[in-house]
Amino acid sequence: MKIRYTASIILFLVISYCRAQTIIPIETKDFAMVFQTDSQNRLWNVYFGKKLDNKSDYQQIDKHYYFPSSNAGMYNAAYTPSGTWNLSEPALQVKHFDGNLSTELHFVNVETQIKNEETITKIELTDPVYKLTVVLNYKVWSNLNVVEQWTDITNNENGTIELGKYASANLYFTNKDFYLTHFQGEYLKEMQPTEEKLTQGIKTIESKLGTRAMLLGTPNFIVSFESPQDEDNGLVLLGQLAWSGNYKIDFEIDSYKNLRLIAGINPYESNYSLKKEETFKTPSLIYSISNKGTGLASRQLQSWAKKYRVLDGEGDRLTLLNNWEATYFDFNESKLSKLFKDTKDLGLDLFLLDDGWFGNKYPRNNDDAGLGDWQENRKKLPNGLGYLVKEAKKNKVKFGIWIEPEMVNPESELFKNHPEWVIKQPERPAKLYRNQMVLDLTNPEVQNFVFNIVDTLFTQNPEIAFIKWDCNAVIYNAYSVYQQQNGIPQTHLYVDYVLGLYKVLERIREKYPKVPMMLCSGGGGRADYEFLKYFTEFWPSDDTDPIERIFLQWNYSYFFPAITMDCHVTNWGNQPVKLKVDVASMGKLGFDVDVSHMDGKDLDFTKRAIKNYNGFKHMVLHGEQYRLASPYENPFAALMYVEENQSQAIMFNYLSSNRFMERVTKRPIKLKGLHNDKKYRVKEINLYPDTKSTIDETAVYSGNFLMTVGINPEIDVKRTSVVLLINEVE
Template sequence: MKKVPFIIVLLFLSAGLFAQEMIIPIETNDNLMLLQTSREGLLNTVYFGKPLEGTEEYSNVAASYNFRDANGGIYNATYTTSGTWNLVEPALEMIQSDGNTSLELKYVSHKQEATSDNAVLTSILLEDAQYNFQVVLYYKAWTKENVIEQWTEIKHTQKEAVVLKKFASANLYFTNKEYYLTSFGNEWAKEMQRNEEKLTRGIKSIDTKLGTRAYLLQSPNFILSCDGKAAENTGTVVIGQLAWSSNFRYDFEVVANGNLRFLAGINPFASEYTLQPGETFKTPSLIYVVSHKGTGEASRNLHSWARDYRVLDGNGERLTLLNNWEATYFDFDENKLTALFKDAKELGVDLFLLDDGWFANKYPRNGDNAGLGDWQENKKKLPNGIGYLVEEATKEGVKFGIWIEPEMVNPKSELYENHPEWVIRQPERPEKYFRNQLVLDLANPEVQDFVFGIVDKLLDNNPELAFIKWDCNSVIYNAHSAYLETQKVPQTHIYIEYTKGLYSVMQRVRAKFPKIPIMMCSGGGGRGDYELFKYFTEFWPSDDTDPLERIYMQWNYSYFFPAIVTDCHVTDWGKQPLKYRVDVASMGKLGFDIVAGELNEKDKQFAQDAVKNYNSFKDLVWHGDMYRLVNPYENDIAALMYVNNDKSRAIVFNYLVNNRYMSTATTRPVVFAGLDANKKYRLKELNVYPGRRSWIDTEKVYSGDFLMKVGMNPNVSLRNTSVLIEATEVL
């Protein structure tokens, strides 16, 4: 297949010279999207599928389809507008400065160029010349990973402002036969609840309107299968998300000819945007990976792309930790904390994390109803300050981290008393609280300075501070910005300006403190997107740490995120034994939320050995290729596997997920994947509980071919509910 040349290519064509249609390929190694102009200069999507060997045949593609849409509008428009002859859901809806609601965009020019991060960037200029209105479509394609990042820039040179009513980031078009959508509903402690459905005639919309903690009720992650239900190793799938930390909306529209239109972008709900002359509005990115070999290949490619190009320090290391939250909640002092440092050292983890409750004096933070916003150490709990705790942790041989929630405020706080104008709230309405708190107005530059200052002061005063947990527990109620009002900016900008303000703060944090690990937390899975991952090293998937529930959640998250960003803690949630809990948490970035000093001797010995084992294979989990082997939704067990780059080592996690009585162990072997068929491997069971013996013969040698065709039975049962198997190449 001929690739896009790695030079800048500029192509210009005036609107009056469309005797020959212009063809624009968006190419990766395994997928091809063809855009083509009509004789009238309109830009359409004519192909989305497997690549063609010869570029000379691109011109034959459009004529091979016979979809008549005279009564339906412009079904396959690459960026569908409203107000003219389109009758389907628009990507862009607006009001011109003279009140006219029509827009018709025609092709002007395009260019394709190599970028410094191994991608090819295509930009296409469209224009409505009658109204001096321009749209630039961007497609950034990582050829090897089959990942595309797509966004739009909108601008105009009219004399007065225009109003954008809807402004999608992407407008995709598919001509397959049968479409299934897998989406993921959220609730607190019930994140990533999968729902697979066949898309039928009409529009299926998925959205959120919460502002902050935006994914509390609906995840932005999706799997679109284009030829039947999504399968792990077969079929065409598109896996992705909108990289935006606030309100989003997806429209999946099956039109009259059976084809599918997919629109993705900022939710237009309460978000009309007044665009001034000369101002450019940039939409967030839709990031998606395409595979014609199922969800397994798609997610592995997305993981590789994320580690290499998007997640902060994606190819680096992470810190294991002991968190005090479930051990103490708000009830602690210096003595309790320093005793926990010893527990962290005994466990063998890298870091102790101090959670909520360490701050505020006039309104001390002894519960979630006071103190939030007053970021000074509580003198009663911590008379010697954070610096003392950092020093004591260092003496004990562990690093020290801290929890903050800088975007929020309790009404019972000095901050609220001094700056009520910094709070998002309707001035004429009663205040409505979520978790006894309100959201600070990050559209306001003074609030941005305040939030940045919290981090800046903590790290300047405590340069040895090694980790930050950044929480965000409230949604936006009664959306109103006093700052936007003083600036005479419409209140419909608030959700967008808040999010831009958050990004501005994080850019400042990373400019001054580029390396400190920061966890993205939001009452569980309320945040987790590839825009914030430019600034955060990891995220908290759910407050539900029951290991059985976590198997399903982490399975679903694995479609979208590499394991290195997924924080998985061992807690007292659930009825499973400690081994099961630790094994499940070892599938991501391991942490503990337990009173380690109260473990019995066998549990303590197991936990210490498990941390050592984890340190021996964590590089596999963080940086290896992930293979989902046995689906827990369809079987009594779950199995998932990580393989390193040279296929010399792998780790296989096996879990019982059906606790009903079973008279025998697993009846069938688990078939491995991702190994080298020609290599030889020895198997070893890890995390064997003290006093038990593994059944695996560590002297026996298996071929990769055998393990990937016949497999190995992990003998999971009610007596042996969790089995970790290491495969190591025999040299």
């Protein structure tokens, strides 16, 4: 269904009144963002808050706010231009075809499309002097209170224009106080939260790394209104810029203590030229709004992701054994065949062959050679990958493989043959990151090369069932020979690299739509909802110590459903295997272990735990998640996943502090998400051999009791993790 509106019509979403002003509400089930034109047809953001019952009431809003901005320009513009009378941080900076740097935007029309569960509103703005068109797009999933917002910028001028800044979204909030939670970090310490009250001025979170943005920070954020964020209370906006390169998100408190939020591609060294009749589409800002705290906001976003965005988000996931920590680069066919048997013996679905299987002239025996030469290493694998696929199949397990197709070692045939394919300043010494450099994906030849890596693997071995796609380098010395030779400005590189990568992934998914692929990028370097159109899952961090993973996975859960998070049991940490397995079970379970080194009880426990996981993983992957006790506020963490019909749930409880305490959980933990009137039994599973549960399995509790009083999992230094299965009593 398609409905078109102009400033002179009163229809479903647009209300006009005596001064020819137009009102445009962008509504979800519970909230509304309202725009209004003034007498000169400029468009202003006049309201964000609870949706009003009567749409005609929106025309009364503006007269009750008084925020004149003549001292600084356009505080609450729907999309703030620069160079005229605006002195605030702009969303749009343009150098017009004649060199003029000023832009003005006036409202033209609004169009709404309703398709199934999505409503898309397109607001068209134009410069009254120059033929520049800006379309603000708002895609709304009303029942989930989720909005996806982006901008289309079209050049209809008489020549090429240059975009200096081209934000995806420009939001405005008039609440009294604002608290920002953002997630910074470093390698092995990704996704570390910081909450701060925003004060007058601009707080910016950004990346200039080119790739692997989360190495230092993430494009995820939480804005809490009026008070610090709370899991179950308060108005929050939980958002992410869905872009896999450099980003910049500004949070500006203006002179009236209101919040201006401008998010988009980082303009750092990224001026972008548009020829006549060309359109630039910005990446999306995706956000979930809740008036019941971060818990509801994240459940809304997780539900949206599984149903509408993540590849195979409502499907299954394969448990796996990875050879990395068992062999590193030192393996052969015999060692791998033994690991196939271990995979089957543990009860896992898939064996994943990691780094080191390729390169001949420059063999991949460590990380300083061979990357880019994607032929089987004849010494390690004389019979090729086809033999391994068959051997895995004989053991009734699937076979997956690691690649890092965007990168190259200088010690490789690829680099020797095509040095012009590498991003590198021609007059500067090479700067390596982990002994590698980045291929220039702005170049269509390089795009074909990367696509053919994957295509050849599948063409020669069609039963490969999984791809682990790595990316370990950042972009140093940004320069493209291809762009220089084709008259493309070097300032396009950071943007066109990401767009080139998306083109490759689109081709892969067009030909191979269903094969699961993991994003693995030197830790949690590339998890975003543009990439997750093409990938089924991501690797949160190379830090797999279970204590650290409790915190990491907790923080990622604000933005991503468990079905997207790869959580592996490894040799990291000195904690018992039970804690490692229980922590990894709160996502997609995998193992990086040498099974031959496990003692008998550990091995027995692990097999039983994998069997248990296969019994409850439907709740972890597809249920609703509730965070119960934060490890930042307690010496323990607790969270649960509830089946849609509330008949079953799984609860994870972890000791997250190594300080001595006789009994960590001195009080019961209140459960969430159950049916108030249903009856439940609670059973402890994943018990280590020769241990007994302290939980009374015969007791019957009402949902009301479990959510009002709770249950004590009895975490202590001897019971460092407790997994509870909650079943409805018929």
